[in-house]
Amino acid sequence: MWFLTQPPGFDKDVIEITFSPPVNGYFQVPMGTGVNIFQVEAIGEKVNKAKLAVISREVTASSATQSKIYNDAKQFAANNSTTTAVETASREAGLPFYQATGLDQNTPRVNNIAQTRQIVRWANENNVNTVSDVFEADNQYIVATITKINKKGYTPLEDVKDALIREIRNEKKGAIISKEMEGKTLAQLRNERYSIDTVANISYNSPYAGSLGNEPAIFALAPIEALNKLSKPIDGNMGTFVFETIEKHNSGREYNEKEEIAMLQTRQQYALYGSLIEVLKTMAVIEDNRIIFY
Numbered sequence: 001m002w003f004l005t006q007p008p009g010f011d012k013d014v015i016e017i018t019f020s021p022p023v024n025g026y027f028q029v030p031m032g033t034g035v036n037i038f039q040v041e042a043i044g045e046k047v048n049k050a051k052l053a054v055i056s057r058e059v060t061a062s063s064a065t066q067s068k069i070y071n072d073a074k075q076f077a078a079n080n081s082t083t084t085a086v087e088t089a090s091r092e093a094g095l096p097f098y099q100a101t102g103l104d105q106n107t108p109r110v111n112n113i114a115q116t117r118q119i120v121r122w123a124n125e126n127n128v129n130t131v132s133d134v135f136e137a138d139n140q141y142i143v144a145t146i147t148k149i150n151k152k153g154y155t156p157l158e159d160v161k162d163a164l165i166r167e168i169r170n171e172k173k174g175a176i177i178s179k180e181m182e183g184k185t186l187a188q189l190r191n192e193r194y195s196i197d198t199v200a201n202i203s204y205n206s207p208y209a210g211s212l213g214n215e216p217a218i219f220a221l222a223p224i225e226a227l228n229k230l231s232k233p234i235d236g237n238m239g240t241f242v243f244e245t246i247e248k249h250n251s252g253r254e255y256n257e258k259e260e261i262a263m264l265q266t267r268q269q270y271a272l273y274g275s276l277i278e279v280l281k282t283m284a285v286i287e288d289n290r291i292i293f294y
Contacts (some may be wrong), residue, residue, distance in 0.1 A: 023041065023042060024039065024040065024041065026038065030144065056139070067140060068102075081131055083145040086131055086143065087145075103124070105288070113137055113138050115136075115138050116137045116138070118144065119132070122135075124291060127149070128148060129145070171235070177239075178233035180231060182232070187224070202218070204220045213238055215237055215238070217234050217243070218236060222243060225244075227245055227247070230242055230244045231243050
């Protein structure tokens with residue numbers, strides 16, 4: 001005998017019978033080779049309920065729709081023959097306008113969009129302000145235009161100006177923050193809403209550590225700082241820091257100069273193999289014609 005207050009997972013017929021008998025009443029339902037006896041112990045307040053069925057179907061463009069979109073793209077390319085015209089027309093039409101930089105002749109794709117190697121080849125074979133025909137790539141129609149070509153050699157100052165300005169600003173911010181932090185305790189910095197955290201397992205070889213991320217300046221100083229002494233402000237990769245070494249652990253292993261030299265030599269040999277290839281590329285007089293075949 002089954003005693004249920006709410007019969008989940010039963011057939012619709014069973015559910016309907018459940019609400020018919022009086023409280024503590026019984027009913028029987030044949031199931032398979034046996035008969036199940038149910039007792040209704042309680043019936044809650046009746047409320048309206050709905051069962052929602054969701055039917056989904058992928059919508060794909062018909063050949064007529066695809067043809068219309070392609071013809072519209074062809075017309076767009078024909079009507080806009082300069083970079084400025086392409087950008088202006090795309091903004092007005094609400095079309096996405098993306099920029100891609102650093103496309104040398106061997107770049108495999110544009111902005112990680114699949115099947116765009118053809119656009120890279122086109123860009124390396126044409127001139128500034130050229131507008132392409134329609135490319136079909138990754139279920140998209142793309143019209144490309146060349147805004148700038150950088151010649152081989154040093155990058156022009158104008159192209160790196162924004163990056164330099166950001167770096168200089170960060171340097172100046174670091175100097176201001178360092179001055180504000182100078183001579184203060186951790187308690188004072190916490191009261192001034194500086195972020196405080198504890199990071200474990202820091203050593204000279206740490207590439208990353210907890211919330212710090214990659215901060216080699218701290219990794220180099222923390223193991224040699226005196227315990228429970230607040231450091232001077234340090235400008236790191238992602239901010240300005242002060243730290244306090246609260247605990248040190250010694251591995252107990254004695255320093256072995258011969259083992260250290262052997263390890264460094266092995267590491268240098270592995271690095272040398274990779275460096276040799278780059279040196280050969282630099283010194284060899286080889287014309288890279290891979291763009292012809294790929």
